[in-house]
Amino acid sequence: MTAKGMVIIDENRCKGCGLCLAVCPVHILKLADGRFNTRGYRPVEITDPEACTGCAMCAIICPDVVFTVYRRRARRGQPAPPPTG
Amino acid sequence: MATGQDIPPDMEPVYQYPESLTSRFTHYCPGCTHGVIHRLIAEVIDELGIRERTVGVAPVGCAVLAYDYFNLDFCEAAHGRAPAMATGIKRVSPDTVVFTYQGDGDLAAIGTAEIIHAANRGELITTIFVNNAIYGMTGGQMAPTTLPGQVTTSSPGGRDVRMAGWPIKMAELIGVLPGAAYVTRQAVLDVPGIRRAKQAIRLAFRVQLAGLGFSMVEILSTCNTNWGLSPLEALEWAKAHMVPYYPLGDTKVADAVRALMEQA
Ligand SMILES: Cc1ncc(C[n+]2csc(CCOP(=O)(O)OP(=O)(O)O)c2C)c(N)n1
Ligand code: SF4
Ligand code: SF4
Numbered sequence: 001m002t003a004k005g006m007v008i009i010d011e012n013r014c015k016g017c018g019l020c021l022a023v024c025p026v027h028i029l030k031l032a033d034g035r036f037n038t039r040g041y042r043p044v045e046i047t048d049p050e051a052c053t054g055c056a057m058c059a060i061i062c063p064d065v066v067f068t069v070y071r072r073r074a075r076r077g078q079p080a081p082p083p084t085g
Numbered sequence: 086m087a088t089g090q091d092i093p094p095d096m097e098p099v100y101q102y103p104e105s106l107t108s109r110f111t112h113y114c115p116g117c118t119h120g121v122i123h124r125l126i127a128e129v130i131d132e133l134g135i136r137e138r139t140v141g142v143a144p145v146g147c148a149v150l151a152y153d154y155f156n157l158d159f160c161e162a163a164h165g166r167a168p169a170m171a172t173g174i175k176r177v178s179p180d181t182v183v184f185t186y187q188g189d190g191d192l193a194a195i196g197t198a199e200i201i202h203a204a205n206r207g208e209l210i211t212t213i214f215v216n217n218a219i220y221g222m223t224g225g226q227m228a229p230t231t232l233p234g235q236v237t238t239s240s241p242g243g244r245d246v247r248m249a250g251w252p253i254k255m256a257e258l259i260g261v262l263p264g265a266a267y268v269t270r271q272a273v274l275d276v277p278g279i280r281r282a283k284q285a286i287r288l289a290f291r292v293q294l295a296g297l298g299f300s301m302v303e304i305l306s307t308c309n310t311n312w313g314l315s316p317l318e319a320l321e322w323a324k325a326h327m328v329p330y331y332p333l334g335d336t337k338v339a340d341a342v343r344a345l346m347e348q349a
Contacts, residue, residue: 006096017116017316023276041115059100060276063113063120070096 005054008068011043020044020058020067026051029058103127105136107156116316118306119147121273122215123154125283126184129290130157139182140174142167144196146188147221147308165196168203171210182293184211189230190220193253197229200259204299207264211289212301214255217308218327225311229253232326237311252330256303260336266298268337272305272328274320288346297341305331 014037021029021044028051031042044066046052054071102108105127113119130136136157143151145164152159162170167185175183192200192214203210219237220226226239230252234243244252256270267289271282282304289300305327309319338346 005099006092008090010102013110015115019116019316019320022317039110054096054099056100057276060279061121063117063124064111065102065106065120065124067100068098068102069100070092071099072093073095073097 003050003052003054004072005052006049006070007046007052007054007058008070009044009046010066010068012038013064014041014043014066015039015064016041016043017063019061019063023057023061025055025057026053028052103131105130105139105156107154109153111154112150113147114308114310116307116309116319117147117221118217118273118320119215121279122186122213122282122304122306123151125273125279125286126186126213127155129283129287130182132287133290133294135182135290135294138180139184140171140178142171142174142183142185144185144187144191145222146191148186148188148215149222151186165191165194166199167191167196168199168208168210168212171212172203172206172208175208175210179209182211182290183209184213184290184293186213187215188221189214189216189218189228189255190223193229193255200255200301201262204259204265204268204301205262207266207298209293209296210299211293212299213286213289214301214303215306216255216303216327216331217306218252218323219308219311221308221311225308230255230331232330235326254331256301256331256336259299259301262299264299265301265337266339267292267300267335267342268303269301269335270303270305270331270333272323272333274305274307274324274328278333288342291345292342295341295345297339297345303331305333 028048037043056069059067141159227237260268292300307319
């Protein structure tokens, strides 16, 4: 567990629009193949969780608030900078 | 929301579901940037700590159900009349923070008189104006904001400006009115733009909180469904065609607002 960041995907909110795939700087998001969420969309999946930097770009572009994003604290006691703002 | 996944203790949340949104699944088309704009408003309301005293006024248009999606007090106005309703709410209850959420059909066609006079009176309300260059809800007809030559269901040969006039630049129009304290045009077409749009929404609410006058954020948004494009293509189309016609940036920053900006 050395990943700098981590996303939690609320997959039943996802509409499979693909916008997050296009902005992820490390290209670790894809739409599910042959699998659908409860709304009938192909939900987003993460291909390589270890590569996630916690940049929150996916959360910033997502129209449906699918992502919760975490970032590993840089140093003890030092809060991570806010993603937007 | 968050599933049973374990969060390592040294991981800190950098993006969480805003409290000012309900958990409802929106009816917006996949990739529609109405959802992004909802999120930004909710984040700003959370960050300013004003959720319990904010009242939204929803439009007629695709955002007609906005009251289901915001975890706030909300009213639904007749088509285009949100600024009039917001005026009433704010005047009888000056401690509330009141905003309207309006599309371009709502604000720039049927509601043109309401928005101009509310701004000109300097009502202490905030308007979030979603310009997607089309009537989304009713099936993609030409709006006052539709670009010259743009094909819509009611301009199948492209908008002919000799017949239909020119796309109307609301941020510029409202910006010249003395009652308007802060007017800006932003876009939610990429991550940096979304960040700037959020800053603008925050400033617009702060202008209201400081009692400085009317504030409006026009936001260039997409309607991929009625433009006949994929969600990603729609972002690119808006950058290529809308941004050149509708320049981004502030059209009005009153002196008092400039002072507020300097306070961070
Ligand atoms: C009095 C009245 N006239 C016309 C309509 C039909 N109508 C519903 S939504 C709409 C325009 C919506 O376009 P816009 O405001 O741009 O919002 P969008 O759907 O694109 O988000 C119209 C003309 C109506 N509901 N009420
Ligand atoms: S941007 Fe959001 S709704 Fe669209 S595919 Fe990604 S997670 Fe799903
Ligand atoms: S019709 Fe257009 S504006 Fe309405 S929800 Fe769909 S993409 Fe968004």
